[in-house]
Amino acid sequence: MNYRHAFHAGNFADLVKHATLINLLKGLLSHEAPLLVIDTHAGRGLYDLAGMEAKKSGEAEAGVSRLMAARNFPGEFAGLTAALKRLNGPGGVRRYAGSPWLIAEALRSNDELIACELRVDEHAALRQLMQARSNVRTLCADGFKVVADRLPSTGRPLILIDPPFELASDYQRIVETLMWVQGRNRSALALVWLPLKDLETLDAFLRDLEDGVSAPLIVAETRMRPLSDPMKMNGCALVAMNAPNALQGQMSAICDWTAKALGQDGEARVYAL
Secondary structure (H helix, E strand, O other), rough: OOOHHOOOOOOHHHHHHHHHHHHHHHHHOOOOOOOEEEEOOOOEEEEEEEOOOHHOOOHHHHHHHHHHHOOOOOOHHHHHHHHHHHOOOOHHHHHEEHHHHHHOOOOOOOOOEEEEEEHHHHHHHHHHHHHOOEEEEEEOOOOOHHHHHOOOOOOOOOOEOOOOOOHHHHHHHHHHHHHHHHHHHHOEEEEEEHHHHOOOHHHHHHHHHHOOOOOOOEEEEEEEOOOOOOOOOEEEEEEEEEEOOOHHHHHHHHHHHHHHHOOOOOEEEEEOO
């Protein structure tokens, strides 16, 4: 599969992931200590919602466009909607912000972002986007390997893991990476995004994760429709490691609204593993 996130930017899964990320960052940045964030699969950073890819899929129309037009979304979406308004100005949402842009906007001058993107063309766009930000480093590299090379043994760094799942081995690499992170720095936090197609794939991943990682884990499932067709992306899941206590409630609000407001007979499930 030749994955391009431009087809999916601003869809329901991005809303869940990015609203959760912004709430998590807000909590971490309330502390004085500098924060290091490693984004393992950063993408290009900004996406044109008027472009051919976004128009062809229609996922942004069913996702971020409906969020921005809604009047009843919970306060946990306020950080994301405010960031998108700053990016776009008046006149609607023409561009959607990826995780590196949202992280960079939130960080203070003494914080640092390492944004990894393995695709040469996507990294070139990301590097150009971030070139004026002195506390952002972009690497055209395998993000899993960068975590192994760059994660400090002290502090509370945050690792965002959001692979395209082009390879079945991505699931195992996530487990191996979180096991390594736990051994390297027991205070490190991680936020992992996964597609939700069928329960067996998710359950197998969670079993492996539970067997290998002893740190506290929170799982948030956003089921947009019944999990009856494993060929479709029927929802998404987030796994947070060492998350602040407030995050579970925030994830519940985000996932529940997304599933019920944007889904078809959707439901959310948030629980400790």
